[in-house]
Amino acid sequence: SWARGRESRTGPSADLDTGVPTAARVYDVMLDGKDNYAVDRAVAEASLAVMPELKEIAIHNRAILHRVVRHLAAEEGITQFLDLGSGLPTARNTHEVAQEANPEARVVYVDIDPIVLAHGRAILANDDNTRVVTADIREPQRVLAHPDTRALIDFDQPVCVILCGILHHLLDEEDPRGIVDALREAVAPGSFFFITNFTRLGDAPESAELEKVLLSQLGTGRVRTPQELAEFFTGLELLTPGIVPLPLWRPDEPVTDATSIAARFMTGGVGRKN
Numbered sequence: 001s002w003a004r005g006r007e008s009r010t011g012p013s014a015d016l017d018t019g020v021p022t023a024a025r026v027y028d029v030m031l032d033g034k035d036n037y038a039v040d041r042a043v044a045e046a047s048l049a050v051m052p053e054l055k056e057i058a059i060h061n062r063a064i065l066h067r068v069v070r071h072l073a074a075e076e077g078i079t080q081f082l083d084l085g086s087g088l089p090t091a092r093n094t095h096e097v098a099q100e101a102n103p104e105a106r107v108v109y110v111d112i113d114p115i116v117l118a119h120g121r122a123i124l125a126n127d128d129n130t131r132v133v134t135a136d137i138r139e140p141q142r143v144l145a146h147p148d149t150r151a152l153i154d155f156d157q158p159v160c161v162i163l164c165g166i167l168h169h170l171l172d173e174e175d176p177r178g179i180v181d182a183l184r185e186a187v188a189p190g191s192f193f194f195i196t197n198f199t200r201l202g203d204a205p206e207s208a209e210l211e212k213v214l215l216s217q218l219g220t221g222r223v224r225t226p227q228e229l230a231e232f233f234t235g236l237e238l239l240t241p242g243i244v245p246l247p248l249w250r251p252d253e254p255v256t257d258a259t260s261i262a263a264r265f266m267t268g269g270v271g272r273k274n
């Protein structure tokens, strides 16, 4: 488009193309953030037209992230977190939750979208225990070997690998299972994997409809079956309660809604490498 060509020639950074929507910025719209552009809001609007619950779903996704990180830092003694597809900084980021439980906790954020590094740098300027890496998890060895990853993460010690709301941005031909396998091979025993994903609901055609909208407007999007999601945990021991609708993973408060689309469209769990 005109906007696209113009931005890429004259924009502040060749990497920041405000004429093309990105997953990080569309998700920022869902969380009522400010770091998004008209193209991102258009994708968010089209997605919400198909599934109006998406904003609530994003909040559930943030809430389970917080519960998992707090649990692993406070109860399982995990001090290193590799947050893959971390998204734009928002309210209560991984390092804040982890460092509340353990001030020594170290977090490496990885995202393909350079806007995450641009915004992350500002909020992390004074935190030696946190870094932001711009990298593509479809190249897991590069992510693992990146100097900023190595600076904070000792792969001889247990680490929590976070794949929260990212694997549904990978198509099957991009081999998300192979990526998880490579990561699992690379980490020490005692490490954890936390994964959440869009889940195909047999009783809700909107889950398949949303996949079409995301694929056509964002160029990524794969809504997986519960079986496909379970396969990501191959070789890991699932923590109770297993792979469940997000609000049901060790809730802080009694769960009043476990049956709506908002509660069930994303599922997730935590697995341990023994």
Ligand code: SAM
Pocket (backbone or CB within 6 Å): 022, 023, 024, 025, 027, 061, 062, 065, 084, 085, 086, 087, 088, 110, 111, 112, 113, 135, 136, 137, 138, 163, 164, 165, 166, 169, 170
């Ligand atoms: N993890 C955060 C959360 O759950 O709140 C953000 C999830 S957001 C829906 C997905 C993020 O994954 C986006 O920021 C996007 O840029 C990132 N992403 C998508 N594909 C990626 C890839 N191949 N490598 C690294 N990051 C990727």
